Amino acid sequence: MSPEPPEAQADSASDPSQRGPRTDAGEPWVESDGAAAAGERARDEDDEEDGASMATPARPGLGKAEPTPFDSEQLEQILESLIFVSDAPISAQQLANATRTPVADLRAPLDHLLERYAGRGVELQRVAGGYQFRTPEQTASFVRAFLAPKPVRLSRAQLEVLAIVAYRQPITRPEIDDVRGVDSGSALRLLADRELVKTLGRKDDPGRPLLYGTTRAFLELFGLASLRDLPTLKEFSELSEESRQIFERRMGEPIDLAAVERDVAEAEALAEAEAEARAAAEARAIADAEDDAEAAEVEAAQRADEGDDAGDDAGNTPPEDERP
Numbered sequence: 001m002s003p004e005p006p007e008a009q010a011d012s013a014s015d016p017s018q019r020g021p022r023t024d025a026g027e028p029w030v031e032s033d034g035a036a037a038a039g040e041r042a043r044d045e046d047d048e049e050d051g052a053s054m055a056t057p058a059r060p061g062l063g064k065a066e067p068t069p070f071d072s073e074q075l076e077q078i079l080e081s082l083i084f085v086s087d088a089p090i091s092a093q094q095l096a097n098a099t100r101t102p103v104a105d106l107r108a109p110l111d112h113l114l115e116r117y118a119g120r121g122v123e124l125q126r127v128a129g130g131y132q133f134r135t136p137e138q139t140a141s142f143v144r145a146f147l148a149p150k151p152v153r154l155s156r157a158q159l160e161v162l163a164i165v166a167y168r169q170p171i172t173r174p175e176i177d178d179v180r181g182v183d184s185g186s187a188l189r190l191l192a193d194r195e196l197v198k199t200l201g202r203k204d205d206p207g208r209p210l211l212y213g214t215t216r217a218f219l220e221l222f223g224l225a226s227l228r229d230l231p232t233l234k235e236f237s238e239l240s241e242e243s244r245q246i247f248e249r250r251m252g253e254p255i256d257l258a259a260v261e262r263d264v265a266e267a268e269a270l271a272e273a274e275a276e277a278r279a280a281a282e283a284r285a286i287a288d289a290e291d292d293a294e295a296a297e298v299e300a301a302q303r304a305d306e307g308d309d310a311g312d313d314a315g316n317t318p319p320e321d322e323r324p
Contacts, residue, residue, distance in 0.1 A: 079099070083124065090132070154191075158187045166214050167230065172205075188212065198213060198214075200268055201270055201274065
């Protein structure tokens with residue numbers, strides 16, 4: 001290969017794009033004084049920029065929001081997720097803080113979300129100064145019915161026991177069994193588990209059997225303000241005449257609901273008084289036991305002191321051979 005003309009070599013040396021670490025002759029490439037100074041200034045400027053960036057690092061969440069670092073579609077997805085998981089209306093400022101995006105940049109995606117969810121089963125609505133996903137008025141009745149508490153289903157035996165307790169409370173389990181003619185223990189326990197009946201105290205009879213009555217949950221379940229609002233048997237239109245007669249025969253004499261309410265109140269008051277008396281008796285027993293323990297400690301300490309004194313006296317007595 002023939003060597004390049006001198007002009008070509010000069011052009012190659014003066015063209016920065018053609019420069020390399022070494023020349024064709026194998027000698028290191030040396031910058032001119034002007035090129036070296038320009039390179040030094042460029043390095044100084046880079047160092048200053050690096051130092052400035054190190055001195056003031058970015059701190060998320062502080063200062064003014066920076067321009068949105070994601071595109072409009074991503075921003076809309078993020079806003080949709082934040083509004084969905086929020087259990088209360090979330091304001092535009094809260095969304096701006098969460099996304100580190102100026103509020104002005106949120107208007108377009110929020111308006112688009114409002115438009116997308118309009119007329120659907122779940123709508124994005126402006127509520128209380130914020131945004132929230134809500135069901136529309138057209139579906140409110142179905143949503144309420146679906147979320148309503150499931151109805152309490154009672155067996156026939158449980159209904160019989162509950163009716164007897166409701167109309168004859170306070171009543172004992174043997175008395176319930178007498179009315180029904182069969183054992184009612186299982187049905188009574190299930191009603192107690194469902195908090196429809198409760199114990200009101202004990203009857204002053206041999207064995208002191210438990211007295212049962214209905215609860216506040218029973219009144220709420222049947223929409224009653226008090227026991228006086230219980231319907232009479234004549235108001236049970238769904239009962240046939242034969243069923244009504246059987247029920248009346250089992251229940252005995254006509255039911256005085258006011259008397260039932262008074263009896264329940266008396267039983268509850270008596271049970272409360274008995275509980276207070278038991279608590280007072282237990283407190284007295286504990287106090288007496290503490291007093292006895294304290295007296296025993298004092299007595300033991302006195303005996304110990306007397307023993308120490310006797311030992312001291314014995315130590316001061318001289319031996320028999322030294323006695324005068």
